[in-house]
Amino acid sequence: MPDALIPATGDPLLDGLNPPQREAVEYRGSALLIVAGAGSGKTRVLTHRVASLLRNREAWPSQILAITFTNKAAAEMRERVEDIVGEQAKGMWISTFHSACVRILRREAEQFGFTKSFTIYDSGDVRALLKRLVKEHEGDAYGLTPAAVQSRISKLKNELHDADSFRSQANISDPAERIFVEIFQDYSRRLRSANALDFDDLLAQTVFLFRAFPNVADTYRRRFRHVLVDEYQDTNHAQYQLIRELTKPVQGEQMDVGGGMVALLPEASDARASLTVVGDSDQSIYAFRGADIRNITEFERDFPGAKAILLEQNYRSSQNILDAANSVIRNNFDRKDKKLWTDQGPGESVVGFTGYSQHDEAQFIADEIDRLRGQGTNYSDIAVFYRTNSQSRALEEILIRAAVPYKIMGGTKFYDRAEIKDAIAYLVAVVNPADELAVRRILNKPKRGIGAVTETNIARFAADNDMTFREALGHADAMGLGPKIRKAIEQLDAVLQDATEILLPAEGDAPPTSVTEGLRLLLNASGYEDALRRSQDPQDEARVENLDELVAVTREFARNNPDGTIIDFLTEVALVADSDDLEDESGVVSLMTLHTAKGLEFDTVFLTGVEEDLIPHRISAGEPGGPQEERRLFYVGITRARRRLYLSLAMTRAQFGEVSSAMPSRFLQEIPAGLIEWRQSPSEMNGRGAGARSLGGGGSAARARENSWGQRPLTPKNKSSLAEFTNRVTGKVRDNGDLELTAGDRIQHDDFGEGTVDAITGQGAKRIAHVRFESAGTKKLLIKVAPITKIS
DNA sequence: GCAAACCGAATTTTT
DNA sequence: TTCGGTTTGC
Numbered sequence: 033m034p035d036a037l038i039p040a041t042g043d044p045l046l047d048g049l050n051p052p053q054r055e056a057v058e059y060r061g062s063a064l065l066i067v068a069g070a071g072s073g074k075t076r077v078l079t080h081r082v083a084s085l086l087r088n089r090e091a092w093p094s095q096i097l098a099i100t101f102t103n104k105a106a107a108e109m110r111e112r113v114e115d116i117v118g119e120q121a122k123g124m125w126i127s128t129f130h131s132a133c134v135r136i137l138r139r140e141a142e143q144f145g146f147t148k149s150f151t152i153y154d155s156g157d158v159r160a161l162l163k164r165l166v167k168e169h170e171g172d173a174y175g176l177t178p179a180a181v182q183s184r185i186s187k188l189k190n191e192l193h194d195a196d197s198f199r200s201q202a203n204i205s206d207p208a209e210r211i212f213v214e215i216f217q218d219y220s221r222r223l224r225s226a227n228a229l230d231f232d233d234l235l236a237q238t239v240f241l242f243r244a245f246p247n248v249a250d251t252y253r254r255r256f257r258h259v260l261v262d263e264y265q266d267t268n269h270a271q272y273q274l275i276r277e278l279t280k281p282v283q284g285e286q287m288d289v290g291g292g293m294v295a296l297l298p299e300a301s302d303a304r305a306s307l308t309v310v311g312d313s314d315q316s317i318y319a320f321r322g323a324d325i326r327n328i329t330e331f332e333r334d335f336p337g338a339k340a341i342l343l344e345q346n347y348r349s350s351q352n353i354l355d356a357a358n359s360v361i362r363n364n365f366d367r368k369d370k371k372l373w374t375d376q377g378p379g380e381s382v383v384g385f386t387g388y389s390q391h392d393e394a395q396f397i398a399d400e401i402d403r404l405r406g407q408g409t410n411y412s413d414i415a416v417f418y419r420t421n422s423q424s425r426a427l428e429e430i431l432i433r434a435a436v437p438y439k440i441m442g443g444t445k446f447y448d449r450a451e452i453k454d455a456i457a458y459l460v461a462v463v464n465p466a467d468e469l470a471v472r473r474i475l476n477k478p479k480r481g482i483g484a485v486t487e488t489n490i491a492r493f494a495a496d497n498d499m500t501f502r503e504a505l506g507h508a509d510a511m512g513l514g515p516k517i518r519k520a521i522e523q524l525d526a527v528l529q530d531a532t533e534i535l536l537p538a539e540g541d542a543p544p545t546s547v548t549e550g551l552r553l554l555l556n557a558s559g560y561e562d563a564l565r566r567s568q569d570p571q572d573e574a575r576v577e578n579l580d581e582l583v584a585v586t587r588e589f590a591r592n593n594p595d596g597t598i599i600d601f602l603t604e605v606a607l608v609a610d611s612d613d614l615e616d617e618s619g620v621v622s623l624m625t626l627h628t629a630k631g632l633e634f635d636t637v638f639l640t641g642v643e644e645d646l647i648p649h650r651i652s653a654g655e656p657g658g659p660q661e662e663r664r665l666f667y668v669g670i671t672r673a674r675r676r677l678y679l680s681l682a683m684t685r686a687q688f689g690e691v692s693s694a695m696p697s698r699f700l701q702e703i704p705a706g707l708i709e710w711r712q713s714p715s716e717m718n719g720r721g722a723g724a725r726s727l728g729g730g731g732s733a734a735r736a737r738e739n740s741w742g743q744r745p746l747t748p749k750n751k752s753s754l755a756e757f758t759n760r761v762t763g764k765v766r767d768n769g770d771l772e773l774t775a776g777d778r779i780q781h782d783d784f785g786e787g788t789v790d791a792i793t794g795q796g797a798k799r800i801a802h803v804r805f806e807s808a809g810t811k812k813l814l815i816k817v818a819p820i821t822k823i824s
Numbered sequence: 825g826c827a828a829a830c831c832g833a834a835t836t837t838t839t
Numbered sequence: 840t841t842c843g844g845t846t847t848g849c
Contacts (some may be wrong), residue, residue: 101838101839123838128839129839131839155837235839266838267829317836320835321836419834419835420835422841425840425841442838458827482825484827486825570828606839625835625836627836627838649836650835651835652836661836687840689840689841
């Protein structure tokens with residue numbers, strides 16, 4: 033229905049919304065499911081719904097709990113609600129599952145035998161601990177790897193098993209299983225004694241807490257009258273149960289009436305929070321980490337009387353893109369039919385391209401980007417997606433050479449860097465001295481000559497004398513160590529004590545100093561920063577800069593949270609993945625995996641590597657529901673595009689040092705031939721179509737000749753030309769920094785042959801040569817790295 | 825205790 | 840190929 037036909041209501045929260053959107057904002061009832069197709073305006077609906085609850089005085093801000101999966105989504109939602117209702121938004125809990133749980137758990141920590149200052153272990157910490165435990169239990173003899181154990185424990189916790197409950201149902205007669213159970217139990221003990229929780233615990237412990245202490249649960253049930261959950265299709269079992277617990281009726285005072293019978297005193301028995309969930313089962317792509325699509329598909333059964341509203345009108349993409357998306361996702365059986373549509377017209381065709389190799393494919397993309405750029409498209413409106421991270425390399429190599437600025441999204445995270453983790457470990461060692469892992473981590477950082485042997489000695493001393501590892505550091509003299517090592521330990525102990533005094537002063541002493549000062553003290557007095565500065569390794573220079581950045585983060589934190597404690601800071605660090613948000617990278621092409629792309633949108637999208645064994649990924653074939661999830665992933669990729677969608681693939685792909693030939697993805701066949709305009713189709717590349725499915729794209733042969741490779745004739749089946757293009761590009765860093773080029777020069781390029789320089793732009797390391805090649809057309813080349821030599 | 829040489833495995837990822 | 844983990848040798 034065209035928007036024009038929707039009558040204005042005079043209500044700013046409803047105007048501009050289509051009828052189902054309005055209903056989703058206005059419906060009041062105990063449970064509401066909003067099935068929001070890609071690009072259907074779900075965030076808008078969600079924020080307007082929250083705003084309308086507030087505006088109509090149906091709820092106080094403090095009675096609203098809105099849950100998202102990522103911090104970014106939470107921040108965006110808060111911002112948008114604030115835009116509508118202003119200051120009021122401050123009192124709402126808009127947060128991720130994990131932050132909401134941490135908030136609850138810190139408050140209630142004593143109830144379950146932890147202290148407020150518990151540490152949160154990320155997967156790296158968990159891995160480090162499990163590595164030790166697997167070794168101690170000799171798990172490798174039974175084929176147990178730390179990675180496998182980690183993922184299994186995580187899955188079990190997501191299913192709300194703990195080590196003991198799992199033990200009772202495990203098959204102990206299988207030795208590998210027995211060892212696994214032992215490791216799991218030991219792991220749980222270590223976490224407990226370290227006063228630490230892993231990510232999965234945050235959810236599971238909250239559920240356990242609610243179940244074990246109904247009065248605690250009631251506190252939160254009374255408080256949150258409206259619970260809203262975004263991306264509901266991505267919830268795992270623990271998250272689902274958490275929602276269930278929160279939306280149960282307030283139980284009221286329990287009275288033991290004898291004989292173990294419990295009576296409930298009547299207290300507002302229908303007082304249960306209203307639940308709104310938003311999601312799209314077609315965008316469920318996280319089953320591999322425990323997301324259970326049934327949570328959303330069976331919502332109406334789980335919550336009887338639930339209302340379901342379907343949002344199918346898409347405000348993002350052109351109809352051609354939506355048709356492509358619909359025609360792909362339609363092939364998933366067992367799904368509620370849903371068809372995205374738009375009133376914005378068909379738009380441009382989807383463009384297909386088949387390269388000889390991944391580099392050929394990348395070159396096409398680079399050329400297209402350059403062409404679009406010439407037409408006024410911003411780099412920041414362009415994104416390149418791929419299934420696996422390893423695919424980014426070839427793209428990067430070509431983009432660098434073509435002088436296309438890009439950024440890899442969701443790559444290595446700031447807080448994952450070793451030096452940052454070290455610095456954080458210093459802080460943790462102060463705040464939560466029970467955290468053995470943190471203390472061990474900093475034991476020999478910077479190098480103090482304390483190796484594995486000494487570490488074991490300290491651990492043994494601690495165990496023998498019934499003290500923590502941290503406490504043992506204060507008794508270096510009693511361990512029979514050499515004088516050098518003894519002094520090193522004493523020095524570390526002193527540094528930690530000094531930091532403790534200023535960060536966590538005893539009652540009545542001076543107030544605690546800022547996190548910034550504490551961190552500075554730790555980094556300086558420990559000698560950590562000095563060691564990096566003195567180092568010859570050029571990488572260490574960057575590490576120092578990262579530490580400076582971390583110090584800056586602490587300052588920023590203090591500014592944003594005047595009352596923020598060091599515990600708050602560490603919580604934020606543990607739960608917020610990157611310090612620099614991915615957003616607003618203006619003027620840069622975004623590269624990312626399909627998973628990272630979820631929730632984002634771009635004018636122009638290049639979906640690369642559309643090949644069998646990549647998408648669907650080969651490993652997914654053996655997993656139940658695997659191929660279907662891959663199809664959803666492909667669907668997610670397609671629906672990110674607003675105006676232009678490119679689907680590209682390569683005939684050969686070099687992986688693991690081997691070149692193998694690739695076949696077009698089955699998903700390509702699912703898109704009607706008429707929707708794709710092939711610049712170079714797989715069948716053309718394959719002569720008689722041998723080896724590949726014949727794919728629609730018949731009438732495109734003429735267009736193929738005007739592709740970016742200019743007049744160079746395609747020579748299908750020509751093995752030598754394939755070989756020529758495979759692995760031509762090496763990762764080796766060239767440095768042509770001193771190469772002097774001026775307009776008119778003749779150059780030889782490894783891939784493109786001979787050409788004439790038209791112009792030179794840019795400065796220094798960013799000098800760009802604009803070259804007219806005889807056979808490959810005009811290219812922009814970054815002189816510093818392009819594989820070129822001057823001839824004549 | 826530490827650096828160099830060697831071997832083997834290699835989706836997707838947020839919190 | 841590349842990364843990371845283990846083994847080996849100083």
